[in-house]
Amino acid sequence: MVRAVKAAGDEGDEAFGAPDRRLGGSTLSADARKGRGATANPCGRYEPARREAFDDGWVSDDAAQRLRTEDRPEHARTILTRNTSPDLPFDRSINPYRGCEHGCVYCFARPNHAYVGLSPGLDFETKLFHKAHAAELLERELSAKGYLPQTIALGTATDPYQPIERDHGITRAVLGVLARFRHPVGIVTKSNLVARDIDILAPMAELGLVKVAMSVTTLDPVLARRMEPRAPHPDRRLEAIRQLSRAGIPVMVMMAPVIPSLNDHEIEAVLERARECGAVEARHVLLRLPLELDDLVNDWFAEHYPGRRRHVMSLVREARGGKAYDATFGRRMTGSGAYADLIGQRMRLAKQRFGYADARISLRTDLFDPTAASGAQLRLL
Known part of the structure; x- marks a missing residue:
C-alpha cells in the first residue's frame, strides 16, 4: 500500500505509472528487484507530494513481481548539450538515452531523472527514454551555418551502449553521422558492445577522430554485480579494450x-x-x-556492506570538505585533502610504472566537412 497521492501533471509518472517509493528499505523484496542496483525508489526533489509505503498485510512477497525495464521515446528538439565547465575537456556532448539499465548505484546522473518526475532510484534504471531521432538532429546541428567543430563527448551522463542500444542502434547511427562529417568524438562507456562498431570507429581512428574511455571500476565480479548489476563483466570490458586497441582505436581506462x-x-x-x-x-x-x-548510496551500503558504511562516508566527506559533495570546479572530480591526495599520487605512480601517456590524446578538428549533410551543396574546390 502507498499513503499520499501525488499531484497530477507529472509527465514522467503519467507515462510510466506511479511507483511505490521509500528510502531506507524499498517495499519491493530483494527478489523483486534482483538484478537492479538501487535498493529504494525515493521521490524526486521536484515532486509536490511524497508517498510512504507500508505493509497492510494484503500483499505477500510471493506476489511481488520482478521489476521490468520500460522504454519509451523522448522527442528531443536538439541533441547537442553545451557546457562551460572549466574542469571538463569538452564543451559539448550527446546522450542518446535518459536513464541507464546498467543500474550503477553510484551513477552521478541519477538525480537527472527528477527533471522528468521520476525517481533517481529504481526508476532511473527501469524507466528509460531513447532519443529516436538523434542522428537526424545531429546532422541538422552539424550542418548549421557557423558551426565550429570541437570534440563531442558521447555518453557523459548515461551509457550510450547500455542494453537497449542493441534494439535501437541510436549510438551507431550517431557515429555514422560523425564519421560522414569527419567530426571528432570521445566515447565513454562500460560496455563491450562498443566493439560492435569497430567498422565505423577504426577508419575514424586512422584520421585521428575518435578515442574511447572504458570504465573499469573493479576486477571483482561479485562486487561488480552488486554495484553495477547489468553492466558487462569486467573481463568483457578488458577484452573490448583489447579489440579496440588491436583495431588502432586509442583507449583510456x-x-x-x-x-x-x-x-x-x-x-x-x-x-x-x-x-x-x-x-x-x-x-x-x-x-x-x-x-x-547521498541517500541512495548510503542505503545501498546499509544493505550490502553495513559494516563499512560509516567508514566509507567518513572518508568521502573528508575528501569533500566535510560535505557529501563539493561541486567546486577543480575539486568535484578528484576531491581534496589527505585521502584524495593519496589516491592521486597512487594513480600517478601506477601510470608511470605501467607506461601510460601523461598527456591526453588530442583529436583533430581540421578535417570537418560540413558538405557531408544530406542534400548539402558541394564545394567548388
Missing part, C-alpha cells in the same frame, strides 16, 4: 568512481590489466554524491 574502502585497493591492478590489453591513457574520478545520490 577510467577508474571511476574510486570508492574508499571498497575498490580503492584495486587501482594498480585495474591499470595493470588495462595496460596489458592496450589502454594508453588512464584517469580516475572520486565517488561523487550530489543531491539524492
Whole structure:
C-alpha cells in the first residue's frame, strides 16, 4: 500500500505509472528487484507530494513481481548539450538515452531523472527514454551555418551502449553521422558492445577522430554485480579494450568512481590489466554524491556492506570538505585533502610504472566537412 497521492501533471509518472517509493528499505523484496542496483525508489526533489509505503498485510512477497525495464521515446528538439565547465575537456556532448539499465548505484546522473518526475532510484534504471531521432538532429546541428567543430563527448551522463542500444542502434547511427562529417568524438562507456562498431570507429581512428574511455571500476565480479548489476563483466570490458586497441582505436581506462574502502585497493591492478590489453591513457574520478545520490548510496551500503558504511562516508566527506559533495570546479572530480591526495599520487605512480601517456590524446578538428549533410551543396574546390 502507498499513503499520499501525488499531484497530477507529472509527465514522467503519467507515462510510466506511479511507483511505490521509500528510502531506507524499498517495499519491493530483494527478489523483486534482483538484478537492479538501487535498493529504494525515493521521490524526486521536484515532486509536490511524497508517498510512504507500508505493509497492510494484503500483499505477500510471493506476489511481488520482478521489476521490468520500460522504454519509451523522448522527442528531443536538439541533441547537442553545451557546457562551460572549466574542469571538463569538452564543451559539448550527446546522450542518446535518459536513464541507464546498467543500474550503477553510484551513477552521478541519477538525480537527472527528477527533471522528468521520476525517481533517481529504481526508476532511473527501469524507466528509460531513447532519443529516436538523434542522428537526424545531429546532422541538422552539424550542418548549421557557423558551426565550429570541437570534440563531442558521447555518453557523459548515461551509457550510450547500455542494453537497449542493441534494439535501437541510436549510438551507431550517431557515429555514422560523425564519421560522414569527419567530426571528432570521445566515447565513454562500460560496455563491450562498443566493439560492435569497430567498422565505423577504426577508419575514424586512422584520421585521428575518435578515442574511447572504458570504465573499469573493479576486477571483482561479485562486487561488480552488486554495484553495477547489468553492466558487462569486467573481463568483457578488458577484452573490448583489447579489440579496440588491436583495431588502432586509442583507449583510456577510467577508474571511476574510486570508492574508499571498497575498490580503492584495486587501482594498480585495474591499470595493470588495462595496460596489458592496450589502454594508453588512464584517469580516475572520486565517488561523487550530489543531491539524492547521498541517500541512495548510503542505503545501498546499509544493505550490502553495513559494516563499512560509516567508514566509507567518513572518508568521502573528508575528501569533500566535510560535505557529501563539493561541486567546486577543480575539486568535484578528484576531491581534496589527505585521502584524495593519496589516491592521486597512487594513480600517478601506477601510470608511470605501467607506461601510460601523461598527456591526453588530442583529436583533430581540421578535417570537418560540413558538405557531408544530406542534400548539402558541394564545394567548388
